[in-house]
Amino acid sequence: MPDRRRADALRNYSRILAVAEEEVAAHGAGASLEQIARTAGVGSATVRRHFPTRHALLEAVSRERIEALRVRARDLAGADDSRGALLEWLSDLVDYCVSARGLAAALSYDGAEVDPVHENTCAATMREAVEPLVRRAARDGTVAADTAAGDLITLIVGIALATEHFPDPATQADRLFRLAVAGLSP
Template identity: 40%
Template sequence: MTTTGPAPQRKMRADARRNYERLLAEAATVFTEHGVEASLEEIARRAGVANGTLYSHFPTRQALLEALLRDRMRTLSNTARDLLDHPSAGEALIIWARAAMVHTMVYRGLATSLMRSIEDETSQLHAACQAVLAAGEQLLNRAQAAGTVRGDATASDLYALINAVAWAGEQTSPAQGERLLSFGIDGMRPATDS
């Protein structure tokens, strides 16, 4: 997984930059192994820095997650924008929902963190989650205009569905998550008269 450097407004000394990059690399490893609720102290230990160094770069778990996920969430938003040109509005929404589910399953427990962050304006993940939600909403609106998704479905519904199936997939298997996402997307289709 690629990581980004520090926020552009923050200049760092070379040693601080190395610590920052080591912390991100170790966080990615530890979160992959143990989920997003893993010990931050373990991340600092593996990076070879003091806990205070970790907290000076990342004052909260959410700040660390935001730094780790920044590129991935930006890519997910860009993918949604790119899919606005897809010839099938319904297929574009499905492609993006699958990509969002895979993104959400990158670390065990991430779905829960993302769902908390969407409403929590104090979370460092809030802005990134809102950007992803807005990008998905454009695809949803296009699919609704094409008549492939029911009109009462909201972007919040889609976001919750994706996070729910990602959570279920991490409890069982990615294949189960994929099946559940297909069922959920099918449930968003307009009712047909029989």
């Protein structure tokens, strides 16, 4: 279906999104919406018209990375080692969350009631993507039967958010992920 927005609205959307990607990469999920508007050469109302919530903006910024993760989960679904495939995908998610400041916030649950128009599609897409890997690993007995995809996403988001201000967030996030996978057993 063709996009029916006016040409200037499409240009504004593209410009806002490009600036937002740079600002989120530099400043994380808390990037200033006013700075994004100024740099894009539009008013803050224009930013809000295209992205009614910060979450909507973060999701738009993260869309390509989310799609790559969805495809990666599909590619891993046929792997011989179901636990290895699940852990590999989760490790990829950790890497993406750490490298794409703001992605963890886009995936996080903010406690607000779900708005059907602006629901958290990033989180839903990730849950749907990993669900077959989780089910298969549980069926194979390589993860606990009650392991839930949403819980794993929440765990990764927590790790990414907790480590984003460390001097080397990637190393710290990987360490915490491996600790979570191994548990506290020696």
